[in-house]
Amino acid sequence: MATSKKKHVKAEEAVVAPVGYTAIPIKFSEEYQSPHYLYVKEHKVREDTDPNKPPNRTLFVLNVPPYCTEECLSRLFSSCCSVQSVEMCGKPTLGEKPEAPKSKFFSTKTLLGFQVAYVVFKSPAGIQAAKSLSTQGPLVISSDKHPVKTGVHKWIARYAASLVDPVELKTEVDTFMQGYDQKVAEEEAKAEEEDGVPDEEGWVRVTRKGRRPGLPRTEAANLRALEREKRKRARKELLNFYAWQHRETKREHIAQLRKKFEEDKQKIALMRAQRKFRPY
Template identity: 65%
Template sequence: MAAGEKTRVNEKTPEGATNPPGYRAIPIKFTQDQASCHFLYVKQHRVRGGAKSGWPSDRTLFVLNVPPYCSEGCLAQLFSACGPVQSVSLHEKPDLSEMPKTTSSEFFSPKSVPGFQVAYVVFRKPASVPKAVALPGPLIASTESHPVKTGIEKWIADYADSLVDPEALRVEVDKFMEEYDKKAAEEDAKAEAEEGVPDEEGWVKVTRKGRRPGLPRSEAASLRVLEKEKRKKARKELLNFYAWQHRETKMEHLAQLRKKFEEDKQRIALMRAQRKFRPY
């Protein structure tokens, strides 16, 4: 290491956790009787200069290493001692978009993969953020007043949440289809308005809707079309695929020729008997 070069040393909490640069570790336990602690890494939410964010920087606490058993309600309860919490949002990774991602549907929203997540805790007052960063801990996730469901109770609750109300689902689907039909009608109207109108370069957009509609078919015309399709389908079928089918076809054809020859001989003999045979 060159002389005079400074290294950045991570701070350590009294509990032995290492703070990443810019973050503070807050110990958390699932229950009061738990011996070991889990650590949440928190800091005030800030964005780089020129970047936009939907989270208010002066009232938002950014939390890393959120365990799977900490839900949004659990985090709101943990940080409620610092001040009233406006909202809590969990994400699989830091949300770098301008606005927080919100799903308009409770039935068709993608389910998050359970695991460690990050959280954005928005307080109602800016003074609550420094208090949350300075929390001594350890925080207790599951208490008697606000227990966190585990085991079979959690499975039963998850199963109950997975059941969908058919009436609410029908209302949402009908609403979605109405919006879709309205959007499709607007697009069709826009396409009809633009059809036949040249653009800036002089090109004219031609669509299938611009074709002249054909006349309705009569019953006889429909039957002719069906017969034509039937003949076309029959031609496509593989006839006499095997060698024995070829032999049987030739034998049947030869038998028909012999039968026809005998019938012609009898007809000629009958005509001779009636003296109506005039070869010349």
């Protein structure tokens, strides 16, 4: 038995971490014998420093298993120093943290597989203390005091959390619609204030409600509009006002049709004479 223990210790010491990282052994529970390794290093970036990840106090963690949650990491590293925050994501991020979803009903996204994490300590001493965990025994994720759900129990808990409370959903939708209606009313009020006011280039805004009234016409524009109306009225003639005018119009139309018919007959007769008429 003693020999097997020595071999186990040698196997743990033989683990080689990537360059710049420190390997910290963990295991899911006390019954597990084979450890899993987290690779950690101090988080440093040259540009776009995120205020949520302050330098000298942020630990970057790789190879986080799916069963390890933010609460688990906070509990594991709290033995080194007080933990301020823990952020987990599918891959390393640059710059500021993405905006949190506004709704828990419509913006849910479950991270699957292995992840990376950013652990922020309240004191810079937490970085070195976390690296020193590599020389200690494996840290336990799930215990009797802090159990972690996996397998079917995890699926059941996730399904139960995905069920929507109708009352809470209705409250959130009503709140959203109130804000939307208020925003639309403000935009309409702003559009009404800008009605008829040209921009810097002299253009007047046109919306789907129709053309907005522009600036008042000048005297020259009014005179031109009156001249156009006079010419239009002069071109108009009062046709078919009397019954005899209506009869004369019909007779002229019939006469034109007969004349056209006779001309067409003559054309057909000429084409027949020239043997160019092929009706079939």
